[in-house]
Amino acid sequence: MPHPDYVRVDAFLADAIGARALATAFELGIIDRLVASDAAQALPGRVDAAGAALLLGALRASGVLAPGADLRLSASFCEALRYRDLLEAKLAMLDLVGPDFLELFTALIVDPARFQRSARLFELFSYDRARDPTPENLAHVSRWVRFTSALTRHEAPVLLDVADLSACQHLLDVGGNSGEFAAQACDRHPGLRATVLDLPVVCHLGERHVARLTSAARIGFVPAGESDTPFPGAPDAIVFKSMLHDWPDAQALGFLHRARAALAPGGRVWILERAAPVEGGFAWGALPVALFFRSYRRAGDYRALLDAAGFGTMRFSQVELDMPFHVIEAGA
Ligand SMILES: C[S@@+](CC[C@H](N)C(=O)[O-])C[C@H]1O[C@@H](n2cnc3c(N)ncnc32)[C@H](O)[C@@H]1O
Structure with a gap:
């Protein structure tokens, strides 16, 4: 491919x-x-x-x-x-995670918990800083939102070729970040409106990000509540893009249960995620995504989670982005 x-x-x-x-x-x-x-x-x-x-x-x-x-x-x-935006966003991220790799690679291999405690990567992506929209937190979170948005700007066109939302009217993008994916989905499908569910600081940044885009009027942001808060609305498409890998199975399953409960009749869930395994030979430029190698799942792992959440129909495919990416579609 x-x-x-x-x-x-x-x-x-x-x-x-x-x-x-x-x-x-x-x-x-x-x-x-x-x-x-x-x-x-x-x-x-x-x-x-x-x-x-x-x-x-x-x-x-x-x-x-x-x-x-x-x-x-x-x-x-x-x-x-x-693709200068992507090049510069990746370079900025490499300046940050390069030292993690050089100083902590042994810990990453033998003591992942120590790596997680010590790596600047995890300090940057700390979701605790994404709850209270203080000026300091907005500045901190915008550093990684710049990176995720640059990746998504270029990944979304490929993923939207495979994840066909043409029959959908309301998309819920869980962990939808700056709204970049939602905006591209709305651009592609004039009848679609989108809700982005994310942490409060990320929603603030996302509102600014989409304000200058043509689809802004069709995109709304909802700050994520507690882990048992039902998802908003009754969307007929729910996307988890590069989101579920952040969570251990129990929490990922919780998100999928909430998705199934919120879906309109006939609605679909799409899981768009980097695929395990990440094996040797990755390049320096891949570090910011490769360092999460323990978090990526195989297709079978997602099948088990979707099964446990009560989804009946599933379709699995993969596309080749910077590494293999799952495109998994599931319905009730
Ligand atoms: C790795 S980023 C991926 C963002 C985006 N979907 C992408 O593909 O670039 C994970 C996203 O999940 C969001 N997130 C974390 N906890 C969340 C929660 N409890 N509810 C909704 N979103 C959450 C983060 O703020 C972040 O935007």
């Missing part, structure tokens, strides 16, 4: 040196000046000759710069720059 086009950004994040050199080139404005074909001024005055040689050498080695003496971007990097 071919990878979608946006995955081409990963070629420039394959190793830590290339990725960090690229982040520096963005920070110093080098990429912008080269895009504007300003090779003569591409390097800021504060970069000395030795620094320039090292940085440009790393950028040539990773394929960002074309080979040869001229200072210009390679054709393949220019193609990847069409």
Whole structure:
């Protein structure tokens, strides 16, 4: 199965040196000046000759710069720059989780609980910071919402080709984050309206995110209540995208029970999730999603959960995104 086009950004994040050199080139404005074909001024005055040689050498080695003496971007990097939002969001996340990998990989393998306590990844994604919309929490949560939104912006078109919502009228996106997936679903289906259920701080950020989009009037945000609060409305489509893997089986089952109880007659649930197993050989750029490898499930795990929640019909498929992704559809 071919990878979608946006995955081409990963070629420039394959190793830590290339990725960090690229982040520096963005920070110093080098990429912008080269895009504007300003090779003569591409390097800021504060970069000395030795620094320039090292940085440009790393950028040539990773394929960002074309080979040869001229200072210009390679054709393949220019193609990847069409996904600049994703490239920059991944680079920002790698700066954060790179040290987790370097300092804590042994703990990740032998003592996952210690990894979870110590890793900056889990501190960043702490849902405790997503409840009270203080300015500090909004700033903190917006860092990871930027990352999840950038991923979803590019994943959603592929997933919506497979998860067919054309017959649906009301979508509930549980853990729908900034509303990016809901907005793309509404753009694709003019008769659809969507409710995003997420934590209060995320809902605040999501309202801002969708406000500038054409489908804004058809998207509402509902702050998530306690774990026994019924889901809002009677949606005929409920999506869990990259959401259930955050939860152990008991809580994931709780979400699926609530989904089944809320669904309108004939409605469907879609589980859109990275698939286990994540095996060796992942690239540096995949770290932010690969470090959650213990959380991803196999198709059979989701079958058992859906069974236990009382779903009768299920359809399983997979698409290849940055890694294999389940597209699971279930009905009562
Ligand atoms: C890994 S993110 C995935 C977000 C988005 N669906 C995506 O694919 O990018 C998980 C989402 O679940 C949300 N979440 C966490 N606890 C929740 C709860 N109890 N109810 C609803 N959403 C929740 C988080 O705030 C976050 O937006």
